Amino acid sequence: MFAFILSRVLQALPVMLAVALIAFAMFAYVGDPVAIMLGQDYTQAQRDALVQSLGLDQPFFVQFGKFVLNAVQGEFGLSYRLSRPVIELIAERAPATLELALTAALLALLVGVPMGVYTGLYRNSWLSRFFLTFSLIGVSLPTFLIGILLILTFSVWLGWLPSFGRGDTVALGWWNTGFLTVSGLKALILPSITLGLFQLTLIMRLVRAEMLEVLRTDYIKFARARGLTNRAVHFGHALKNTLVPVITITGLQLGAIIAFAIVTETVFQWPGMGLLFIQSVGAADIPVMAAYLILIAALFVAINLIVDLLYYAVDPRLRISGGKGGH
Amino acid sequence: MQAVRNFFDSDIWWSFTRNPVTVISAIVAFICVAGAVLAPWIAPHDPFDLASLQLMDAFKPPVWEAEGDPNYLLGTDDQGRDVLSAIMYGARVSLLVGFCAVVLSVTIGVAAGLTAGYLGGTVDAVLMRIADIKLTFPTILIALLIDGITRAALPRDVHDQVALYVVIFAIGISNWPSFARTVRGSTMVERNKEYVQAARVIGLGRWRIMRSHVLPNVLGPVLVIATLQLGFAILAEATLSFLGVGVPPTQPSLGTLIRIGNDFLFSGEWWITIFPGVALIVLVLSVNLLGDWLRDALNPKLR
Amino acid sequence: MSNTQPLLQVRNLRVEFPTRRGVLTALDDVSFDIHPGEVLGVVGESGAGKSMTGAAIIGLLEPPGRIAGGTITLGGRRIDNLPYKEMRTIRGRQIGAIFQDPLTTLNPLYTVGRQLVETMTTHLPLTPAEARKKAIEWLELVGIPAASQRIDSYPHEFSGGMRQRVVIALALCAEPKLIVADEPTTALDVSIQAQVIALLKRLAREKGTAMMLVTHDMGVIAETADRVAVMYAGRIAEIGGVRDVVKNPSHPYTIGLMGSIPPITHRMERLLQIEGAMPRLSAIPKGCAYNPRCPRVFDRCRVERPDLIPAGATRAACWLYDRADKEAAHEVAQTGYGEVRHA
Numbered sequence: 016m017f018a019f020i021l022s023r024v025l026q027a028l029p030v031m032l033a034v035a036l037i038a039f040a041m042f043a044y045v046g047d048p049v050a051i052m053l054g055q056d057y058t059q060a061q062r063d064a065l066v067q068s069l070g071l072d073q074p075f076f077v078q079f080g081k082f083v084l085n086a087v088q089g090e091f092g093l094s095y096r097l098s099r100p101v102i103e104l105i106a107e108r109a110p111a112t113l114e115l116a117l118t119a120a121l122l123a124l125l126v127g128v129p130m131g132v133y134t135g136l137y138r139n140s141w142l143s144r145f146f147l148t149f150s151l152i153g154v155s156l157p158t159f160l161i162g163i164l165l166i167l168t169f170s171v172w173l174g175w176l177p178s179f180g181r182g183d184t185v186a187l188g189w190w191n192t193g194f195l196t197v198s199g200l201k202a203l204i205l206p207s208i209t210l211g212l213f214q215l216t217l218i219m220r221l222v223r224a225e226m227l228e229v230l231r232t233d234y235i236k237f238a239r240a241r242g243l244t245n246r247a248v249h250f251g252h253a254l255k256n257t258l259v260p261v262i263t264i265t266g267l268q269l270g271a272i273i274a275f276a277i278v279t280e281t282v283f284q285w286p287g288m289g290l291l292f293i294q295s296v297g298a299a300d301i302p303v304m305a306a307y308l309i310l311i312a313a314l315f316v317a318i319n320l321i322v323d324l325l326y327y328a329v330d331p332r333l334r335i336s337g338g339k340g341g342h
Numbered sequence: 343m344q345a346v347r348n349f350f351d352s353d354i355w356w357s358f359t360r361n362p363v364t365v366i367s368a369i370v371a372f373i374c375v376a377g378a379v380l381a382p383w384i385a386p387h388d389p390f391d392l393a394s395l396q397l398m399d400a401f402k403p404p405v406w407e408a409e410g411d412p413n414y415l416l417g418t419d420d421q422g423r424d425v426l427s428a429i430m431y432g433a434r435v436s437l438l439v440g441f442c443a444v445v446l447s448v449t450i451g452v453a454a455g456l457t458a459g460y461l462g463g464t465v466d467a468v469l470m471r472i473a474d475i476k477l478t479f480p481t482i483l484i485a486l487l488i489d490g491i492t493r494a495a496l497p498r499d500v501h502d503q504v505a506l507y508v509v510i511f512a513i514g515i516s517n518w519p520s521f522a523r524t525v526r527g528s529t530m531v532e533r534n535k536e537y538v539q540a541a542r543v544i545g546l547g548r549w550r551i552m553r554s555h556v557l558p559n560v561l562g563p564v565l566v567i568a569t570l571q572l573g574f575a576i577l578a579e580a581t582l583s584f585l586g587v588g589v590p591p592t593q594p595s596l597g598t599l600i601r602i603g604n605d606f607l608f609s610g611e612w613w614i615t616i617f618p619g620v621a622l623i624v625l626v627l628s629v630n631l632l633g634d635w636l637r638d639a640l641n642p643k644l645r
Numbered sequence: 646m647s648n649t650q651p652l653l654q655v656r657n658l659r660v661e662f663p664t665r666r667g668v669l670t671a672l673d674d675v676s677f678d679i680h681p682g683e684v685l686g687v688v689g690e691s692g693a694g695k696s697m698t699g700a701a702i703i704g705l706l707e708p709p710g711r712i713a714g715g716t717i718t719l720g721g722r723r724i725d726n727l728p729y730k731e732m733r734t735i736r737g738r739q740i741g742a743i744f745q746d747p748l749t750t751l752n753p754l755y756t757v758g759r760q761l762v763e764t765m766t767t768h769l770p771l772t773p774a775e776a777r778k779k780a781i782e783w784l785e786l787v788g789i790p791a792a793s794q795r796i797d798s799y800p801h802e803f804s805g806g807m808r809q810r811v812v813i814a815l816a817l818c819a820e821p822k823l824i825v826a827d828e829p830t831t832a833l834d835v836s837i838q839a840q841v842i843a844l845l846k847r848l849a850r851e852k853g854t855a856m857m858l859v860t861h862d863m864g865v866i867a868e869t870a871d872r873v874a875v876m877y878a879g880r881i882a883e884i885g886g887v888r889d890v891v892k893n894p895s896h897p898y899t900i901g902l903m904g905s906i907p908p909i910t911h912r913m914e915r916l917l918q919i920e921g922a923m924p925r926l927s928a929i930p931k932g933c934a935y936n937p938r939c940p941r942v943f944d945r946c947r948v949e950r951p952d953l954i955p956a957g958a959t960r961a962a963c964w965l966y967d968r969a970d971k972e973a974a975h976e977v978a979q980t981g982y983g984e985v986r987h988a
Contacts, residue, residue: 030475041491151634155627157577157597159584160619163604167616171608178608233749240703240744241764241815242737245729251763252752274480278581282604293585296486299494308487315479331799332753 023323027316032083034312038305039082091306096298101306105288110190111181112287115279116272118203119211123272124265127215131222135230136249138223146219153216158275162209162282169205177202179284210279214268221264225257232256258329266322270315358639367631374625378433387424389431404613417613420606425613428599429621435595436622439510440576444568446514447575451521452564456552458522459529470526473519481578485512489587505590513578517571521564528560562640569633573626580622596622651678652720652855653702653823659714660694660701660879662926669926671697671710672879674952679823684849684856686870686887688863688902690923693876695859699825701725702857703742704732720822738768741816741854743826743845747808747833751800757784757811758796761818768819783814787844806837810844817848824849824856830865842869863903867891875899878923878934885959895956896963897939933964941965 066072073081085091091101130150134143170178182198184191193199229235230253238248277289284290288307295303358364377384402418403409404425417425458469476484492508493501501508532538532555541551582588583597584604591598596618603615660672672694679685687695700706702717704724717725724735736742744750752760761780765771771779777796784792787810789803800808809829816824829845830838846869849856858870866873866887873890875883875898883896894900901919921938924930930937936946945964956966 033475041494151630152623152627155573155577155630156623157580157584157626159581159597160600160622163600163607163615163619167607167612171612233744233746234752236705237742237744237750237812237815238752239705239733240736240742241767242733242735242819243763243767244733247763247767252755255754256752271480274483277482277486278585281585293486293587296490296493296587299490301494304487304490311479311483330754331756332801 019327020320020324023320027320031309031312031316035083035086035309036079038086038308039079041301041308042082042305086306086309091309092302094295094300094303096295096300096303101302104291104303105306105310106189108286108288108291110192111285112273112276112280112289114193115203115206115210115285115287116269116276118207119214119272119276119279120265120269122207122211123214123218123268127218128222128261130215131219132226132249132254134219135223135226138227147223150216150219153212154220156212158209158213158278159282161212162205162279165205165209166282176205178205181286206279206283206285209282210272210275213275214272217268218261218265222257222261225260226253229253229256255329259326262322262325262329266318269318270311273311273314358635361635363631364635367628367635370624371628371632374433374621374628375437377430378437381427381430381434385424385427385430387427389423389428403611404617417611417617419603419614420611425617428594429596429618432594432596432599432618433621433625435506435589435593436576436579436597436625439506439513439579439589439595440572442510443513443517443575443579444572446510447517447571448521448564448568450515451518452525452557452560454518455522455525455560456529456556459526460533460548460552460556462530466526469522473522476516476519479516481513481516481574482581484516485509485578485582486585486587488512488515489582493587502590502592505588506593509579509582509588512582513575516578517575520567520571524563524567525560528563529556532556532559566633566637566640569629569636573630573633576622576626576629596625649680650721652681652683653679653857654718655698655702655715656718657715658698658701658712658717658725660697660706660710661713662710664709666927670713670879670929671926672701675715675876675879675881676953677874677881677884679855679857681822681855682850682853683872684846684858684870686866686873687857687859687876688861688866688873689876689882691861692923692926694879695861695876696827697879698876699742699827699857699859703736703740703825704729705736705742734768737764737821738819739821739823741819741821741824743809743812743816743824743829745828745831747805747812750812751808751815753800756797756799757803761796761811761815764815765818779818780814783818784811786848787811787814789814805833806841809833809837809841813841813845813848817852817854820852822855824854825859826856827859828861829858830862831860838865845869863891875902878929879926880934880962881953882935882963883956883959883961884953889958893957893959895959895966896935896961897941897965898935899961901938901940933962 089102093099094101094104097104130146134146137143166178169176177198180202181193182200182202183196184193184199185195186192193203235248235253238252243252273289276285276287277293279285280287280289281293288310291303292307294300295307358368382388404417419425419428454469454473458466489505489508489512492504496504529552538551538555541555579588579595580597580600583595584601586601588597589595594602599618600615600622603611603613603618606612606614655678656676658672658675659670662669662671675694675698677685687698689695697706697710700710701712704727706712712725715725716723719735719739724732727735751757758777758780761783762773762776765776765779766773769776781792781796784796789795789807789810795803800811803811809832813829816826824845826845830841833841842865845856845858848854858866860866870887872885873883873887874881875890875896877898883890883894883899890899891903894903898919905918919938924934924937930947931950932948933939933942933946933951936942939946943964949964951962951964951967953960953962954966956963
C-alpha cells in the first residue's frame, strides 16, 4: 500500500518538473521581466544591478534550480500588475475558488450519478428521454451562457438571488468561508449551478453509458440467472462495476471544474483564483500565471493520486502484487 | 474511397432517415453553416462598414417589441449595428476557428496515434504519456496559457493580427489526445490482423501499410470524435472570446458578441447578448446531436 | 424414466426477434420433455437455437427477443408467462444456469464466497453465517482445494477450470431441480473439459438434478446425456435416446453430423462432410429447412415442413419416415448417400 503510493508520487515527479520548467521558461524568457519591473526610465547600471539581484546572469540550470526551490517554499516573486507577493494574492483567493468548486462537484456527483443510473436502467422511459435531451442541451451550453441566462432570470427578472460576489464571509483563521452566512450561501447558488451543470450532464451520460455496457456483461446475466433481486443486480453488481471509469472521469472533471471556475468567476465576479488568473493573462502578469500553473498542476497530481487510491479500494484485481495467476 | 463506400453502405443512411431529430438537426446545422459562409452576400447589413453605422439606431429592440425597427429584425447594439448581421458574421468566425482547430487536432492526433500504435515500444510509451498529461489539463486552461504567453511575448498590434491563429492553434493543440488514443487502439488491433501481416510479408513499407490498410479502418471513429469535437471547439473559442482573450475585437465571434452584450444585460437591452447566445446554442446543439447520432449509428452495440 | 411426470415440458415454443427487416423466427415449434434426474443433451451447429432454447427456459432472452408462442411448464406450473419478479424466485432456486465462459460469468469485484452467500440467502432461509458454512461445503464439493481459505479469494485468483467449478457451485447451491448448462466446457482447456463434465455429471446424479446440456461436442453428449435433441435452424430435427441417436440416427442431418465425427473403433478413409452451411434465420427455405443440403431430398421436402414423427427408435422431423412416402424414400435411399460419400 505504502509502496503503491510512493510509486505514484515518484511517477508524478517528472510531470511536476516538466510543468515547473514550462512555468520557469515563461518566467525567464517571455517578455522582459527586468524592463517590466524597472518601468519606463532606467540606466544600464540599474538594469545590471537588478539582473544580478534576480540572478538572471547565472546559468540556466542554476536559475531553474533556484526557481524550483523557491516554488517549493511557496515563493513566486511579485505580481507585475499588483506589486504584491504572488503567494499572498493566491492564498487570499483560494478559499473562494475551492468552496465554489467543491459545491459544484458535489452537485454534479449527487445529481449526475443517480440520473445516470436511472437512465441506464430504464432507458426507454419518458423520464430517461427527458434527462437525455436535457443532458445534450447541458453539454451544448457554454458555461458562461448558463451563467448569463441564470443571472438574467433569477437576478434581473426575478430579483431572487445576487448576480455577483460572494456575499458576507466569515474568517476561520486565514480561510474566509461563505458557507456560514445566509448571503454567502445565497451567493453560492447560481455560480455553483453554472459551474456544476456541465459536469453533471457529463457524469450522467458517462454513468449511463457504463451502466448499459455493464448490464450486457455475462456476470450480470449470471447474477440474474441466479435469481438475485433486481436491487442486488443493479446496485450491488452493476453499479459497482461502473465505478472505475466513473472515478477516472470524475477525477479528470475536478480538474476541469477548477479550470471552468475561471469562466464562472468571470461571469459572477467571484473573487477567486480564476478571476485573478484571467486578469493576469489579460495584463501578461507572468509571475501570477506561472504560480497558478504550478499550483493547478500540483492539485491535479493530488487528484490523480486520490483517484488511484480509490481504484485500489474498488477493484481487487489491482490489489495483487505478484499474485496467484490471472492477469 | 473504399472506406467512404463502406460508410454509406452500412446502416447509416437508414438510421438517418428514421431519426427525425437527426434530420432536423442536420437541416439546422446546414442553415447555420450556410448563413455563416454566405454572410457577406445575404446579411441585411455590413456590421464592419463604419460608414453605414448610425448612432441614432443604437439600442433598437427586436422588431416585435414596441420600439422595434423593421430594418433591424433582431434589434441593434450600442453602436447601432444590426444584431442579426453581426451574428451571421460572428458565426463565420466561430465556425472557421472551430473547423480549423478540429482539422489541426485530427492531423496531430491521427499521426501520433498511428505512429504510437504501429511502432509501439518506447515511441508509444512517450507519446501516450504526453497525451495523458495533456488530457489532464483542460482545454480552456491550455488555451489561456498559450494566449497569455503570446500576449506577453508579442507587441500588442502584432498580437491582434495573429490572435485568430493563436486561438486555432491553442484549441487544436489541446484536443489531439482523444484522436490519438482512439487511432492508437484501432491501429494496435489492425496491426496484428492477418492482412496487415500479409502486407508486411510481401514487402510493403510501414507508412504505405498504415496509409492504405490501417487508416481506412479508423476513419469511422475519427469522424465521430471530430463531429463531437467541433461542438467543443466552437464552445472553447466562444469561451475564450467571452473571457476577452480569444479572437481580436476587430473580428468578433459569437463569444465576443455575447461578452459585449453582457454589459447591457442589467440595463434591459437583453437582446444584444441573448440572440448571439441562442445562435451559439443552436449551432452547437445541432452539431452535437449529429455527432451523438453518428456515434450511435456507427456503434451498433449501443442501440 | 417415462412413467414419471416430466419435470420440464416445452410445447411448441416459438421465439421471435423483431428487426427492421421484419420479424425473425429464431425458434419454431420446439417441443421436448425433461424428466426428473434426466440429462437431455442439445446439439447442433452454432446458430441452430440451442442456447436460445436455454435462455427462453430461464426467462432471460436477450431483448428484443421474445417468446411468441407455446408454453414452458416446470413441475406442472407454467413459467413462460410469469412476470419478471415471480420468475426471479424460480431462477436459481428451481432452475440453475451455467454459462459458457467462466472468465466472464463471475463478478470480478466480489469474492466467490460473497457471491455464493448472496445466492443462498436470496433463496434459502439461511443466516449469512450458515450460508457461509454451506458455501465452504459447496466449494469442497466441486473440488476447490483449501476451500475454507479460498472462499475469500476473488475470481481472478482462480484458473479457468477452477472458476467453472465455482460457477457450478453457484448454479447448484440453491438446490434447483433443473440445470441449464450452456456449453459449460467450450471455453476450457481440453484437459480440463473431461474433469468438469465428470463433476457436473456426478453432482447431478447425487443431487437428483435434471440437466439440459447444450453443446456442440458429440463426445460430451455421448458420455453424459440420457437423451439427445438435435437442432437445426431453430427446430428440433431429431430427438431420442442417446444410444439410438448416436448409433442409429434417422434424420439425414443427424446422419451427416455423426458421420463428421471420427470413430475411435476403426479407421475411416474419409470423414463425411455436410455440403453447404446452415441457412440464416432471415432466409430459411420453404419446406424442410435442411432440404438444400439434404442428400435424400425429394419433392415434398421442398414444399411441406415436416413435424417430429416416429422414425426407428427415435423421432425425426423428416418426410422419409412418413408412411405415405416410405416407398419414394426407399428409392432415394438406394442412391442418396453414395454420392455424398465420394463428394
